[in-house]
Every structure is written in C-alpha cells, then in structure tokens.
Amino acid sequence: MMKHPFLLLLCAAITLASCKKEDDAPASPSVPTPASDPISVRLDAITLTGFNPTDENGNYWDGSDATNPPDPEVRVYKSNVLLYTSTIATNANPMVHHSMNTAASGALPIGYADGNSLRIELWDHDGGPYYQYMGQVYISNALSFFYGGDHTAGFTDLQVTGNNGITFLLTGTFIY
Numbered sequence: 001m002m003k004h005p006f007l008l009l010l011c012a013a014i015t016l017a018s019c020k021k022e023d024d025a026p027a028s029p030s031v032p033t034p035a036s037d038p039i040s041v042r043l044d045a046i047t048l049t050g051f052n053p054t055d056e057n058g059n060y061w062d063g064s065d066a067t068n069p070p071d072p073e074v075r076v077y078k079s080n081v082l083l084y085t086s087t088i089a090t091n092a093n094p095m096v097h098h099s100m101n102t103a104a105s106g107a108l109p110i111g112y113a114d115g116n117s118l119r120i121e122l123w124d125h126d127g128g129p130y131y132q133y134m135g136q137v138y139i140s141n142a143l144s145f146f147y148g149g150d151h152t153a154g155f156t157d158l159q160v161t162g163n164n165g166i167t168f169l170l171t172g173t174f175i176y
C-alpha cells in the first residue's frame with residue numbers, strides 16, 4: 001500500500017515538470033515604438049527672396065531712384081542674443097534671390113531648443129557705420145514653429161515673411 005502514494009507523487013511531479021510555463025509563451029507581436037519628437041531645430045541656411053524697394057516713407061534705400069539698390073545684411077538672434085551677421089549683398093535686387101549664408105561674424109548653423117525665439121533682421125548698409133532697418137521676421141518659439149509632428153529630418157526652402165515685405169527661404173535640420 002505504500003507503493004501507491006509514492007507512484008502518485010511521482011506522476012504528479014512528472015506532470016508538473018512537463019507543463020509549459022506561461023512565461024515561455026511566445027511574445028505578442030511587438031508594437032513599434034513611436035518616433036520621438038526633436039529636441040531642437042538647427043537653422044542651416046538663409047536666402048533673401050524679397051524686400052520692399054523703398055523704406056516706410058516711400059524713399060528708395062540708397063538714393064532718389066531705383067538705380068542704386070540697397071546693400072542688405074542679415075542679423076540672426078537666438079532669444080535676443082545676436083549670434084550671426086551675414087556679409088553684405090551689394091546692390092541687391094528685390095526680385096532676385098540672395099544667399100545670406102556667408103558670415104561676417106558668427107556662424108551658421110544655429111540651434112534652437114524649445115522656447116528659444118528666432119529673429120532675423122534685415123539692414124541696409126549705407127557705408128561707414130550707417131545702417132537702415134529694413135524689416136524682420138520674428139518667431140517666438142522656433143522649434144514649435146518649424147516642427148509639424150511628422151518626424152521629418154528637416155525642411156528646405158521654407159518661405160517665411162516678416163514686416164515691410166521681407167521674405168526669406170529657410171533651411172533647417174531637426175535634432176532628435
């Protein structure tokens with residue numbers, strides 16, 4: 001009679017050992033991890049594409065007529081700190097595109113984290129220490145302005161328009 005309880009215990013141990021644990025079950029199909037949003041945007045290139053041929057008073061920038069066009073330079077600010085000044089585009093035509101990527105001071109690219117404002121000013125260099133303000137583009141939060149939630153690598157030749165008819169094409173990269 002003692003042999004039967006022993007056999008029952010042996011059968012129970014073999015049965016338990018042969019059972020598959022739930023931990024060994026195949027994993028459910030993996031759910032793709034959503035792409036993260038960028039932590040900053042980098043301004044890589046600036047092209048001046050338009051500006052008014054006259055100032056706010058209707059006067060031509062560099063003289064009494066359109067035969068002497070303005071000599072614009074770009075100034076780029078990050079949260080009100082000047083970080084970049086372009087070289088001067090001598091005798092710029094308002095109907096022609098002008099690359100403003102060559103630095104007189106500072107350097108492109110410039111990175112903007114969430115909450116950093118971006119201001120691009122345009123000035124007419126009138127010789128010597130004289131400059132005339134031509135207009136600006138102001139963006140209060142550069143990252144949220146440029147990023148549309150689409151997880152792209154960046155943007156190329158995005159048109160932005162400011163006051164006084166100022167228009168730029170901007171190129172930038174998102175940093176993830």
